[in-house]
Amino acid sequence: MxxxxxxxxxxxxxxxxxxxxxxxxxxxxxxxxxHNAALGMGFDxxxxxxxxxxxxxxxxxxxxxxxxxxxxRTFLFAILNNKAMEKRREYAKMQKHDPxxxxxxxxFDKRGHWIGSPISPEEFALSxxxxxxLRQCVDSLPLSQRSAFMMKxxxxxxxxxxxxxxxxxxxxxxxxxxxxxxxxxxxxxGKHLKRK
Amino acid sequence: MMSCxxxxxxxxxxxxxxLAQRAMLRLHLLMxxxxxxxxxxxxxxxxxxxxxxxxxxxxxxxxxxxLEDRIIASIFPNGTNRGFNKN
Numbered sequence: 483m484x485x486x487x488x489x490x491x492x493x494x495x496x497x498x499x500x501x502x503x504x505x506x507x508x509x510x511x512x513x514x515x516x517h518n519a520a521l522g523m524g525f526d527x528x529x530x531x532x533x534x535x536x537x538x539x540x541x542x543x544x545x546x547x548x549x550x551x552x553x554x555r556t557f558l559f560a561i562l563n564n565k566a567m568e569k570r571r572e573y574a575k576m577q578k579h580d581p582x583x584x585x586x587x588x589x590f591d592k593r594g595h596w597i598g599s600p601i602s603p604e605e606f607a608l609s610x611x612x613x614x615x616l617r618q619c620v621d622s623l624p625l626s627q628r629s630a631f632m633m634k635x636x637x638x639x640x641x642x643x644x645x646x647x648x649x650x651x652x653x654x655x656x657x658x659x660x661x662x663x664x665x666x667x668x669x670x671x672g673k674h675l676k677r678k
Numbered sequence: 679m680m681s682c683x684x685x686x687x688x689x690x691x692x693x694x695x696x697l698a699q700r701a702m703l704r705l706h707l708l709m710x711x712x713x714x715x716x717x718x719x720x721x722x723x724x725x726x727x728x729x730x731x732x733x734x735x736x737x738x739x740x741x742x743x744x745l746e747d748r749i750i751a752s753i754f755p756n757g758t759n760r761g762f763n764k765n
Contacts (some may be wrong), residue, residue, distance in 0.1 A: 502758035506750050513746050514737055521734050531745055549722045586686070594681025596712040603718035610719075610726040613733070620727065633690070635724045636731045641692075656691035662689040666715075666723050 485634070500542065509538050513560050519559065522632045523566050526622055537561045552646055559647040563629060572625045576654050580624075582665045601671055609674040619669035626661035630655060631678030685713045689720060704755045 486493045488511065496504035513534050520530035537571060540561050559628065591597055600606070609615050630648060633639040640645075644654050680702045688695060688703055695703065707713055734744075737745065750758065 502754055505753060506758045509753070513749060515743050517737055517742075518734075521736075522731055527735055527753075534708075534745065535752065537748045540751060542753045577712070589681040590681075590688075593681035595680045599712040600719055603715060603722060606715075606719045606728075607722050610722050611732060616730055617727055620730070627745050631727070632731070634726050653693070658694040660687065660691040663720055663723065664686075666708040666727075666736050667719055670723070671719075 488554060489550070490658060491550065494554075497545050497548050499552070500545050504675065505542055505545065507645065508541065508554060508558075512555060513538065515555070516558060516562055519540070519562060519632070522636060523625060525566070525569075529569070532671060534566055536565050540565070544635075553643070556643055556646050559633075563647055566629070570625050576626070576657065578651060580661050582661050582668070584663055585668055586660075586664050601674060602668075605674055606670060609670045615670065617674050619666050621674070623662055623665055624671055627658050627665065630658040631662035631666070632657060647649065682706075682710060682713050684714055685710070689717055721760075 486496075488507070493504060516534040516537050519549065520533045521527065525533060541558055544557075544561070545661060548554070552560075589597060590610050611632055623631065628647060630644060633644045633647065634641070643654060645652055647656070648655065650658065680699075685703055685706050688699070708715060
């Protein structure tokens, strides 16, 4: 049982049949990943445990329909993402318009040149390395932007996998990352300027 | 010629660029101080958020096992008969 690759067709078949040992192996392989990801989304440790448990139970319910086209990890993260969205009551994943788009636009003149320069990397790092400031800024991100940013920059997932988890197109993933990065950048730069 | 606004859009969305666009972006970054700063800020952000995340409360081995056991027990109230990872 332990010898089968988790991605092998034989193992996928065991998942579909809900073979207890196969389900148990998936739970033991991914529970701590799910818990960490939930913390990264900003949930407290207790809620993160609750989410990890809910995801595994839903995984068991949906296991007969698992086709193995995506990695089982992608399947689990997609369930986590949906549960997290429900918890935050964030239903619209992609807003057509986000105020951060205007904030970024206002940084440039008609010809697309910077109106004022971003602050220097040294000054910026002073704010970014202050854990309290950084946490406030990360907490200000809408969940879908935060998840996209975390998966990309912290977990190092490939773009294609993030698209599958969030159920968005590559273009829309670009929009989410654009908004996440600029929202964080503006927040940190703003806090730096305020402190001066 | 790529404008600053277009460079910022390309850098922050991470969208796929053609070879020609990539060359134009690189050229722009070489010549443009503010866009160079912008790119450095994105790198600092990535590193800082990575550190913040690494420092967050993770499960100890004991807590992790307890959570896994609890989840498995909630799915299989009668046990899995042949527990994996357990002897």
